[in-house]
Amino acid sequence: MDQRPRSQPSGATYVEALQNTSLCFRGTDLAGAAVTTDSLGRPRPISGNFASVFSLTAVDGVRYAVKCFTREVQSQAVRYRAISEHLARSTYDWVVRFDYVERGILVEGHWFAILRMEWVEAVNLARWVERNLGDPAALARAGERFGRLVTELAEAGIGHGDLQHGNLLVTPDGSMRLVDYDGMYVPALAGMAAAEMGHRNYQSPGRSTTQFGPTIDRFSAWVIYLSLLGVAADPSLWARLRDQDAEHLLLAEADFADPDASLRLGALLSHPNPQLREVAERFRQVLVRQPDSPPGLPLALGSAVTAPLPQSAPRPEGTGGLPPWIAGHLRQANPVVLPPVTFSHRYPGVLRWTLPAVLLAWVLLVVSAAVVPAVAVGGALLTALASAGVALVAYLRQPETARARTARAEYNRAKWAESTAARVHGEVDDRTRQVVRSAGTAKADHDRERANLQLEHDRALAAVQRATQRAVAKVELDVRSLTSEHGLAERALLTTKQQEHTRSYLARFTIKSAGVDGIGTTLVANLRSHGISTAADFLEVEYSTNGQYQSRIARFVLTSGSRVRVPGVGEVKAGRLDSWRLSLAHNAMRTQPTALTPHDGQVLKNRFEQRAVALKAEQARAHESERVRRLELRKTLVDQQSALANTVRAADMAAARARAAHERELSESKIAFERAQRELLDAATLVGSYKDITYQRYLRLVLTGTK
Amino acid sequence: MTYAAEISRSNPTCFLFLVDQSASMGDPIGGEVPQRKADVVADAINRLLTELSVKCAKEEGVRDYFHVAVIGYGHAVGSAFTGTLAGRDLVPLSEVAENPARVEERRKKVPDGAGGLVETASSFPVWLDPVANGGTPMCRALSYAESLVSRWLAEHPGCFPPIVLNLTDGESTDGDPTAAASTIPLQVSTDGSVLLFNLHVSGAGASPTTFPDSDASLPDAYSRTLFGMSSPLPPHMRSYAAQQGFGTSDATRGFVYNADIASVVQFLDIGTRATDLR
Numbered sequence: 001m002d003q004r005p006r007s008q009p010s011g012a013t014y015v016e017a018l019q020n021t022s023l024c025f026r027g028t029d030l031a032g033a034a035v036t037t038d039s040l041g042r043p044r045p046i047s048g049n050f051a052s053v054f055s056l057t058a059v060d061g062v063r064y065a066v067k068c069f070t071r072e073v074q075s076q077a078v079r080y081r082a083i084s085e086h087l088a089r090s091t092y093d094w095v096v097r098f099d100y101v102e103r104g105i106l107v108e109g110h111w112f113a114i115l116r117m118e119w120v121e122a123v124n125l126a127r128w129v130e131r132n133l134g135d136p137a138a139l140a141r142a143g144e145r146f147g148r149l150v151t152e153l154a155e156a157g158i159g160h161g162d163l164q165h166g167n168l169l170v171t172p173d174g175s176m177r178l179v180d181y182d183g184m185y186v187p188a189l190a191g192m193a194a195a196e197m198g199h200r201n202y203q204s205p206g207r208s209t210t211q212f213g214p215t216i217d218r219f220s221a222w223v224i225y226l227s228l229l230g231v232a233a234d235p236s237l238w239a240r241l242r243d244q245d246a247e248h249l250l251l252a253e254a255d256f257a258d259p260d261a262s263l264r265l266g267a268l269l270s271h272p273n274p275q276l277r278e279v280a281e282r283f284r285q286v287l288v289r290q291p292d293s294p295p296g297l298p299l300a301l302g303s304a305v306t307a308p309l310p311q312s313a314p315r316p317e318g319t320g321g322l323p324p325w326i327a328g329h330l331r332q333a334n335p336v337v338l339p340p341v342t343f344s345h346r347y348p349g350v351l352r353w354t355l356p357a358v359l360l361a362w363v364l365l366v367v368s369a370a371v372v373p374a375v376a377v378g379g380a381l382l383t384a385l386a387s388a389g390v391a392l393v394a395y396l397r398q399p400e401t402a403r404a405r406t407a408r409a410e411y412n413r414a415k416w417a418e419s420t421a422a423r424v425h426g427e428v429d430d431r432t433r434q435v436v437r438s439a440g441t442a443k444a445d446h447d448r449e450r451a452n453l454q455l456e457h458d459r460a461l462a463a464v465q466r467a468t469q470r471a472v473a474k475v476e477l478d479v480r481s482l483t484s485e486h487g488l489a490e491r492a493l494l495t496t497k498q499q500e501h502t503r504s505y506l507a508r509f510t511i512k513s514a515g516v517d518g519i520g521t522t523l524v525a526n527l528r529s530h531g532i533s534t535a536a537d538f539l540e541v542e543y544s545t546n547g548q549y550q551s552r553i554a555r556f557v558l559t560s561g562s563r564v565r566v567p568g569v570g571e572v573k574a575g576r577l578d579s580w581r582l583s584l585a586h587n588a589m590r591t592q593p594t595a596l597t598p599h600d601g602q603v604l605k606n607r608f609e610q611r612a613v614a615l616k617a618e619q620a621r622a623h624e625s626e627r628v629r630r631l632e633l634r635k636t637l638v639d640q641q642s643a644l645a646n647t648v649r650a651a652d653m654a655a656a657r658a659r660a661a662h663e664r665e666l667s668e669s670k671i672a673f674e675r676a677q678r679e680l681l682d683a684a685t686l687v688g689s690y691k692d693i694t695y696q697r698y699l700r701l702v703l704t705g706t707k
Numbered sequence: 708m709t710y711a712a713e714i715s716r717s718n719p720t721c722f723l724f725l726v727d728q729s730a731s732m733g734d735p736i737g738g739e740v741p742q743r744k745a746d747v748v749a750d751a752i753n754r755l756l757t758e759l760s761v762k763c764a765k766e767e768g769v770r771d772y773f774h775v776a777v778i779g780y781g782h783a784v785g786s787a788f789t790g791t792l793a794g795r796d797l798v799p800l801s802e803v804a805e806n807p808a809r810v811e812e813r814r815k816k817v818p819d820g821a822g823g824l825v826e827t828a829s830s831f832p833v834w835l836d837p838v839a840n841g842g843t844p845m846c847r848a849l850s851y852a853e854s855l856v857s858r859w860l861a862e863h864p865g866c867f868p869p870i871v872l873n874l875t876d877g878e879s880t881d882g883d884p885t886a887a888a889s890t891i892p893l894q895v896s897t898d899g900s901v902l903l904f905n906l907h908v909s910g911a912g913a914s915p916t917t918f919p920d921s922d923a924s925l926p927d928a929y930s931r932t933l934f935g936m937s938s939p940l941p942p943h944m945r946s947y948a949a950q951q952g953f954g955t956s957d958a959t960r961g962f963v964y965n966a967d968i969a970s971v972v973q974f975l976d977i978g979t980r981a982t983d984l985r
């Protein structure tokens with residue numbers, strides 16, 4: 001097909017070539033290697049924008065990653081040689097060993113270079129983080145590990161050029177490997193330009209290819225380090241700050257361009273973890289002050305950002321609605337036992353004699369019952385009642401009885417007071433929880449509101465941008481049709497110029513001096529009187545048949561388009577005049593202009609340029625109005641965000657105050673409750689010691705004398 | 708800044724192929740080995756789909772950076788997939804990659820690197836079969852594409868502008884396609900207007916041309932019309948084209964005459980490469 005310099009094969013072309021490894025690696029140690037295949041049985045690529053990488057197992061069983069380049073990289077061989085030499089001296093565990101093979105792979109008859117690397121069994125950093133969200137300690141170690149890698153790169157004077165999640169592979173044992181050395185800087189390459197500019201979600205908005213040195217990774221290192229610290233401190237950030245499948249860690253391109261409006265950075269800057277907040281703040285400073293020359297990583301500070309915040313423990317069930325610490329108290333209370341109180345006298349004071357007398361009467365009656373049974377039964381009942389009544393009076397007169405009564409009343413009061421205090425305390429506790437809970441809901445609401453502000457802004461901005469694009473596209477189409485119009489106009493003008501040329505050429509030849517056969521003075525005069533005196537005055541001759549005379553009539557077509565018959569000029573003479581004019585016209589054609597004069601061309605060009613300028617101005621206006629709207633939208637966003645931030649701050653303060661007030665109330669009710677409990681315990685102890693001071697026991701004492 | 712949006716799974720774009728399947732596609736194109744236009748076009752699309760799948764393959768498989776439709780126009784206008792995907796419009800690329808109608812074994816002779824030729828076999832996934840029947844309702848096909856694209860843009864307003872690639876012999880039978888084509892670039896995302904590229908397969912016999920910047924050397928009215936409909940290549944694509952050895956200028960259009968179009972996939976910056984152009 002078309003002729004052009006040989007370019008790098010495409011990914012699909014490599015896939016095709018790799019279906020025959022004996023051929024494509026002919027004469028190299030990869031000849032006949034087995035390629036890992038996909039579900040269709042074709043060689044399985046892992047592609048980037050510059051290359052496709054394939055997994056191959058050589059005949060000797062060694063597994064390689066073979067990188068086949070799809071885009072040309074300036075002085076690739078020189079770069080790789082320098083990198084290879086530099087890394088050969090190092091012993092870092094993140095280095096992936098490789099050979100740059102210039103006659104690497106035969107594709108459609110031509111050899112192309114490959115990079116043959118040791119195969120690293122690992123997953124990229126983003127996938128690894130995702131899989132390890134449940135293990136904050138592992139995430140923290142990854143942060144530390146990454147910090148070390150960055151230190152080692154600096155120590156070796158190396159800049160990788162494209163630090164990002166796809167080039168940081170984590171092996172099953174947790175060690176980190178760095179791949180893709182296409183853009184790497186080593187000291188031997190000083191003075192060259194960067195071969196690439198890295199991943200957009202990891203680079204400073206101002207990065208250019210002229211920055212190429214040992215510090216090119218600084219910015220991306222901050223992005224990765226801050227992200228790893230973030231997920232280690234709070235794994236929930238992963239889902240909160242990224243879309244699923246997003247090609248970044250916790251921060252992306254838009255956050256670097258406009259840190260003040262950034263939702264993601266905002267979340268890190270206001271995170272409850274103070275150390276994380278601090279690292280985020282330092283990165284914000286980098287973005288604002290020195291995005292193109294960031295300082296090294298704050299490793300000491302970073303190592304202080306550790307495990308997630310302790311979560312407040314959930315309320316345990318099954319303790320009767322009491323807060324856990326109260327339940328604990330109840331269990332610990334250790335009851336004291338007092339010695340039981342007994343009655344001090346068998347017959348108290350005045351009743352000393354009454355009782356024996358009544359009892360004696362009862363005994364006499366029982367004896368007399370043998371004689372008069374009816375009287376005896378009635379009397380016995382009566383005396384029994386009397387003696388019970390007397391015993392009751394005696395019981396009530398006992399000093400212990402009164403004391404027991406007091407103790408029991410006190411116990412009942414204490415019991416009531418305790419349950420009231422418990423209820424009050426429970427209520428206060430519930431209210432306090434309510435306050436905490438509603439503060440939590442308010443926070444979630446605010447989070448959502450903040451996200452909505454951003455969403456709304458993004459949507460409005462997208463609408464503005466699309467309007468601009470539409471306007472630009474319209475202008476673009478107009479410009480395109482202007483171009484073709486210009487071409488047409490040029491062609492039209494040329495035709496006019498050619499016609500003018502012909503006319504002025506022909507005008508130089510008069511019929512009078514033409515000497516056409518048979519055209520004498522009379523006819524010359526006739527012709528002139530019909531407006532024809534030079535070859536330019538008519539365009540052609542038309543003939544028509546005169547039915548009456550069976551002859552043809554000749555009519556001259558004038559430049560005005562009208563047709564005239566000239567007396568005396570018949571078919572033959574007209575024919576002669578016509579061919580005379582035609583041969584002159586031929587001569588005219590030979591000398592006619594074939595292109596516009598520079599001047600004419602320029603005049604035309606100027607006219608179209610003016611229109612093009614007008615169109616460009618329209619385009620510029622569209623861009624300008626977008627710029628203005630964009631600024632307005634951003635201002636609205638920032639205003640709304642700061643208004644929201646104020647609301648949040650006020651709400652936080654109010655919540656904190658309410659919480660403090662409730663906590664004070666809570667501790668007061670706790671003290672009251674504990675006091676009531678203590679009193680209840682004391683009352684219970686006392687009541688316990690009076691458990692033998694009962695009427696029943698007294699009767700037993702009176703009758704049997706046992707206490 | 709246009710044509711700079713990231714093409715990623717969270718911000719995918721779409722690729723629409725319009726395939727002329729009219730009766731005139733049964734005619735041969737010139738060249739040493741005469742081929743039917745329909746075969747050339749079907750091969751080009753199968754090749755493009757393979758190229759896209761390879762380009763978007765990562766550790767875990769093919770990623771959905773693109774959704775792809777193949778629209779045929781001939782006796783009808785509609786999906787031209789055969790096999791499992793038959794009847795579907797926009798399909799996520801991973802699904803396309805997994806579901807060719809079949810994988811053919813193709814044999815060809817290639818240089819063996821030692822001055823000789825050897826025959827090798829390689830597998831060639833096929834999603835689309837050559838068809839040549841009916842008229843050429845190109846205007847209808849273009850407006851069908853426009854409606855697909857506008858639906859896509861409503862859901863993905865911030866995407867890299869969709870690319871519509873029309874493969875045809877240019878002999879529209881339902882009117883001058885210029886008008887239908889001119890509304891396509893008026894479909895826009897925040898990142899620029901939709902790109903319309905054309906591959907002209909023709910028996911007119913002029914020399915193959917890739918990404919020309921004027922219609923001066925094009926053989927006929929069909930090719931000039933198609934050239935006129937084609938979008939200019941965005942700057943970064945132009946610079947990739949230049950890197951690959953094509954002469955380019957500001958006026959370079961996404962138009963190819965009887966030559967390979969698969970290289971257009973090479974021009975796409977997939978994922979999140981910071982382009983060299985900012």
Ligand SMILES: Nc1ncnc2c1ncn2[C@@H]1O[C@H](COP(=O)(O)OP(=O)(O)OP(=O)(O)O)[C@@H](O)[C@H]1O
Pocket residue numbers: 046047048049050051052053065067096117118119120121124162166167179180181182766980
């Ligand atoms: N030695 C290796 N072992 C295992 N996998 C590897 C190896 N080298 C590269 N890979 C895989 O191949 C992918 C692409 O490789 P690489 O980044 O070198 O290509 P690239 O075209 O330069 O990509 P990019 O567009 O990211 O610059 C890597 O993300 C990684 O998953």
